[in-house]
Amino acid sequence: MAPRRDRPLDGIGSVKVKFGVLVGLSIVAAALVSEIGDRAGVPPWLTVPVTVAAALAVTQWLARGMTSPLREMTHAAARMATGDYSTRVTATSADEVGTLARAFNTMAVDLATADQQRRELVATVSHELRTPLAAQRALLENLVDGVVRPDDAALGSALAQSERLSDLVADLLDLSRLDGGATTLALGPVVVADLVDSAVAEARIARDVRFVTTVSPGLVVRGDAARLAQVVVNLLDNAARHSPAGGEVAVRAGEQPAGEWFLEVDDDGPGIPPERAQQVFSRYWTADEGGGTGLGLAIARWICELHGGSIAALPPLADGRGARVRVVLPRDPQPPATADPEEPTMTAPASPAVPGPPARPPLPDPLPQPLPRPLPRPLPAGDGARAARTTLTESIFGVLWPEEGPRTAPLQLFGALAVGTFAAAVLPERPLGLGLLLVLLLGGALVLRSSVRRARPWTLFSAFLCLGLGSLVVLRAAEWLAVLGMLVAAVLVTTALTGARRLVPMVAAAAAWVLAAVRGLPLLGRTLTATSSHRLLWPVLRTAAVSLAALVVFGGLFASGDAIFGSWVAALMPDLAWDSLILRSFVLVVVAGVVLTGCYVALNPPRVERLGLPEPRPVARPWEWLVPVGGVVVVLAAFVTAQASATWGGHDYVRRVTGLSYADYVHQGFGQLTVATALTLATVAVAVRKAPRATPRDRLLLRLVLGALCLLTLVVVASALFRMSVYQQAFGYTVLRVLVDAFELWLGLVVVLVMVAGWRWSAAWLPRAALASGAAFLLAIGLANPEAWVARQNIERYEETGKIDTHYLATLGPDATPAIVEGLPASLARCAVGVPDGARTGDLLSWNLGRERAAGLTPAGGADRTGCP
Structure with missing residues (x-):
């Protein structure tokens, strides 16, 4: 089978070489894209994801079909377990996997044939047993009822039916020995003339035909006399059964060169069609007339092969009548290898060990009226069913992220490409502004449109907060504010798309947006395959791409070769230098990839709520959690006491005790207090998991201790904010200090929310409330214009103290310019x-x-730092 065009590595004959090529070309692609981006001056935050995407794309393209036969074999094996042997594996590769797939297909054919033969055997044996048994039953009933006298004729009829049953059982036993390979040959001299005469005498009794024999005089061979007699009897019985009444059956035997002898049987029947010449020797095969089990010729073939010979159906004679079967055997056969003498069973087939060429596998044996194949049983709803449809990505992500979305997503694919193209056109070489807001709105609308949870209240509320955070890119010029807003919006989006409610699922939901670049590859592949079959779409896109490439190449050549033509091109086209084109290409890939992965999370959200911390194991004795938490409470109480003494004692007390000025004293511990606030929240979480809550007394104790801890933490928060306020009044305001103040204030709000959750004894709403309050805090900070607020505070401090840091004010962005120009003298x-x-x-x-x-x-004279303080 020729390699498929969409599987480029099918022609390689080794799996190890395939993996080497795959890894090598992926590294080359990643290195090439990274070098192009570096030389074009593309920032690393754009180069890295595009490089990874290029490596994944090359890997996905080259790896197509490498593991699909294994997945197909898993599915086919699961179907075989239900009785369906019709599934086949696509085997196009030349490596070990392709060889295994072809061997699997051969095994499936053999199993299907064996299953067909088993069912045909049941049908045939049932039919064969029914007739003699019915006749015997009728005869016995007549004998019992006195209708028929037990004379010689009646007993002869019963004997004939019994002999028919015995013949059928003998055939089945021979077949069992054939399958088990348990029969050996008792070799000895055999007179062929006597062998033929004996068989003809037996066949002449039951059949109204004339037998004509021609045997070479004195022909003596070595063989198993009983088995050879079985061959001749089966051939004569078959020929007589298919010959008309009064017909003639010719039997010829003689010597052949090379130490062989032959036996040929001809009849006057309808003959054997050439297309059935091999089928007649298959087990259970029967013609449209004549009856029988279809085992006689199969057993004859087995005995011939056991002797090292062959049997075949010859073409008809010149007159076109009758069937011709020819047996060729060695005159002195070698004894075959002995097999296990145990009685074989029908369910353990094995090929007999005989010298000479192996027998061909039998073709499927059709019945004149094929039995209907039973419907396969449904796959069990468990690991077997799951394994039957497991792909590589599903084996990685498991039950946490199964494939439950649509089969294809053309709207999301082309929508993401459109958003990426728009972003590549409007974002490069422009500062943050309305263009970025439009990109965010288009991408967000596509993701929201794709979400299966788009109508839920939390999703709508998150979309409202994201819209507010996105508007900061046009309201404020501070890039750091836009970056923070988009990061918080991303967490809101993933939480809304996945329905995460707890802390661990929220973290997993945020990671899902990145992991969707891998998890969504099967959906992307199916979508590309489905759209590639479109009769008009891809030809249009292909034609447009080729036309654009031709215009760029020839237009660039003529524009660089002729100044007038170049001026026309410059007037019609924007400045598209190679560096600009590369940058725009990187922007297209990154933005389209971000939107497409977001759409995948929206279409097929992971089951992040299944993730979480292990089940809490409360301690057996209350003091095991009460002592450490009580120690933290005591430390916080001591800290509060120290703060009270510093507040009541004033600056002199602080200097006398510590040797520090009050400003240095309050600055010394702000960072530690912020960390202590966060650790207190962690302490509360651990105490809730470890403290027993079985009785009302346990719950009351937990509420009292953790409530005291939270109240003292609020005092710590207030102390930290007070310290930062005093420090800023002494040394000036900065944006970073304002953000740290806001973060500490948000931690204080979270502590209050924890207290409310403890009072209500319900915390399911707490993670979302903390996230929403953090987003609202950031939105409020952005709307308050933090850089302008910092500038005004420093200007007010200058008016009070005459001190100002113009170097720092110069680092603030355009948001602070109106406040600076309005509040400071022009100099x-x-x-x-x-x-x-x-x-x-x-x-x-x-x-x-x-x-x-x-x-x-900008003040008169522009920004000039000469002589600035």
Whole structure:
């Protein structure tokens, strides 16, 4: 079978070589894409995902078909367990997997043939047994009732029926020995003339035909006399049964060169069609007339092969009448290898060990009226059924992320490509602004449209918060604020798409967006396969791509070779340097990939709620958790006491005890207090898992201790905020300090939420409430314009103390420019206003409210730091 075009490695004859080529080309593709991005100046945060995507794409393309035969074999084996042998494996590769697949198909054919033969045997034996048994029963009933007298004729009829049953049982026993290979040959001299005369005499009794024999005089051979007699009897019985009444059966035997002899039987029957010449020697095969079990010729073939000879159906004679069967045997056969003398069984077939060429596997034996194949049993709903349809990605992700979405997703695929193309056109070479907001809205709308949970309240609320966070890219010029907003929005999106409610599932949901790049490959492959069969779509896309490439190549050549033509091209086309094209290509891949993976999570969300911490194992004695948590409470109480003494004692007390100024004292421990607040929340979580809650007394004790711990933690939060306020008044305000203040305040809010959850004795809503409050905090900070607020606070401090850090104010973005220009004298404003970034504020897609308000507010003389404090 020729390798398929969509499986490029099928022609390689070794799995190890395939894996080597696969790894090597993937590394080459990744290195090439990384080098192109580096030389074009593409930032690493764009280069790395595109490099990984290129390596995965090459791997997926080259690996197509490498493991599919194994998955097909797993499915086919599961079907075979239900009685369905019709499934075949696609074997196109030349390696070990392809060889295994072809061997599997051969085994499936053999099993199907054996199953067909078994069913035909049951049908045939049932038919054969029914007639003599019915006749015997009728005869016996007549004898019992006195209808028939037990004379010689009646007893002869009963004897004939009994002999028929005996013949059938003998055939079945011979077949059993044939399958088990347990029969050996008793070799000795055999006079062929006597062998033929004896068989003819036996056949002449039951058949009204004339037998004509021709045997070479004095022909003596070595063989098993009983088995050879069985061959001749079966051949004569078969010929007589198919000959008309009064017909003639010719038997000839003689010598052949090379130490062989032959036996040929001809009859006057309808003959054997050439296409059935091999089938007649198959087990259970019967013609349309004549009856029989279909075992006689099969047994004859077995005996001939056991002697090292052969049997075949010859073409008819010139007159076209009758069947001709010829047996060729060695005159002195070698004894075959002996087999296990135990009685063989019908269910353990084995090929007889005989010298000479092995027998061909029998062709399927059709019945004149084939029996209907029973319907296969359904696969069991368990590991076997799951294994039958397991793919590589499902084996990696398991039951946490099964394939339950649609078979194809063309809308999501082409929608993601459209969003990526739009992003590649509007984002590069522009600052954050309206263009980015449009990209976020388009991608978010596509993901929300694909979500199976789009109508749920939490999804709608998350979409509202994401819309607010996304609007910060046009309201504020601070890039750090836009990045934080998009990160929080991503967590909101994944939580809404997966329905995560607890902390561990929320973390897993966030990771699912990245892992969807691997988990969604089967859906992407099916979608590409389905769309590639479209009669119009891909020809149009292919034609457009080829046309665009031709225009770029020839247009670039003529534009560089002729100045006038080049000016026309420059007037019609934007500046598309190679670096710009590469950057835009990277943006297209990254944005389209992010949107496409988000759509996959929306279409087929993982079961993240199955993840979680192990079941809590509360301690047996309350003091085991009460002592460590009580120690933390005592430490916090001591800290609160120290803070109270510092507050009541004032600056002199702090300096006398510590030797530090009050500003240095409050700055010393802010970071530690923030960490202590976070650790307190972790302590509460651990105590809830370890403390026993079986009795009302246990629950009351837990509430009291953890409530005291949370109240003291709120005092720590207040102390930290107070310390930062004093420090900023002394040393100035910065955006980082404001963000740390906001983070500490949010931790305090989480502590309050924990207290509410403990009071209600229900915390299922707590993780989502914490996430929503954090997103709301960030949105409020963005709307409050933190850089402008910091600038105003520093200006107010300057008015009170005469101290100002113009170097730091110059690092603030355009959001702070109006506050600086309005609040400081022009001489200081020139020092405090940052250097303009040269953004094209006239471009609608780069429009941003912060930059728009800052435009034109640069002090007279521009930003000049000469002589600045």
